[in-house]
Amino acid sequence: MTQQNFASSGLKPAFAWYRFDAACVVKRLHSSETGLSAEEARLRLTELGRNQLCSDKDKSTVRRFFSHFNNVLIYGPLAAAGLGVILGHGFVAAVISGVVIFNVGKRFTEENKAQEALKDKEKLLPPQARVMRNGQVQTIDARELVEGDIVVLQAGDGVPADMRLLEADSLLVNQAALTGSAMAVSKQTATIATEVTMGHRDNLVFCGTAVSAGRATGIVIATGSETELGRMNQ
Numbered sequence: 001m002t003q004q005n006f007a008s009s010g011l012k013p014a015f016a017w018y019r020f021d022a023a024c025v026v027k028r029l030h031s032s033e034t035g036l037s038a039e040e041a042r043l044r045l046t047e048l049g050r051n052q053l054c055s056d057k058d059k060s061t062v063r064r065f066f067s068h069f070n071n072v073l074i075y076g077p078l079a080a081a082g083l084g085v086i087l088g089h090g091f092v093a094a095v096i097s098g099v100v101i102f103n104v105g106k107r108f109t110e111e112n113k114a115q116e117a118l119k120d121k122e123k124l125l126p127p128q129a130r131v132m133r134n135g136q137v138q139t140i141d142a143r144e145l146v147e148g149d150i151v152v153l154q155a156g157d158g159v160p161a162d163m164r165l166l167e168a169d170s171l172l173v174n175q176a177a178l179t180g181s182a183m184a185v186s187k188q189t190a191t192i193a194t195e196v197t198m199g200h201r202d203n204l205v206f207c208g209t210a211v212s213a214g215r216a217t218g219i220v221i222a223t224g225s226e227t228e229l230g231r232m233n234q
Contacts, residue, residue: 017164017221018192018201025164026219031148033166035132044146051145051161051223052125053230074100124177124208124229126158132217149220157211162227163218165189165203171214173205178228184212198228 017025026032036044069078077100084093129142132150142160145151151163159173165187172184179199187202198206205211205218207227224230 015221016195018196018203020164021191022164022166022189022219025221026166029148029219029221031150031219033132033150034135035150036146036148038133041133041144041146041149044148045144048146049224050143052143053224069100069104074104124158126160129160145220145223147220147223151218151220153205153211153216153218155211155213155215159205159207159209159211161207161220162222163205164221165205165216165218168216169214171216172212173209174212175199175206175209177208177210178206178232187214187216 015028020028077096081093081096081100084090084096126142128139129145130137130139130152131145132138132152133140137152145161149161150166151160153159153171165171166189168187168189171187173187174182174184176182181199185199185202187205189203192201192203204221205216206229207222208229222228222230
């Protein structure tokens, strides 16, 4: 399968993966129980981007501040302020400019808080992951995981991406990063027929959580900002 075919397969929208049996998930993600080939993984990484919450190309503080002026909702007030100056209505122009700067400053502050929250969440992601590539278990940079990768988990591991479980042996996962509950949750592989909330999707494991006990293998269904952890700040 080529990069173009994967892009047109309709995988980006969020699916209710917990309602699909394991074999169907593997097939839908164009993968196999022996994992992706190194070449296919490379193509998907190029297409989908790295498995991280913060961009490698974050703008500088100054650029991020002034980028908020590049907004169609700001153009009108700025034009009005400029016209006020031309017509000699300096006070009106100053008031309009003050409102614009206040709103931009507010948005910039909110963006800064979101950026800091993402950086804190990024610390929950493990630096490495054990993944099946070319039919063999390899340890790779967790940022290079892609949808369709088969990942091996064991007690003490951080979960590097959202995954549909394929195998689970006495698996307990701490989901405090997402749910706030410190109690480990038992996981299994059976399909869940009805719609359930995230905390009850027992055949899924989520990025940023931690394996408390047991072993498992899972197939990656979402990475980076597409994970449940990444969506929390969107």
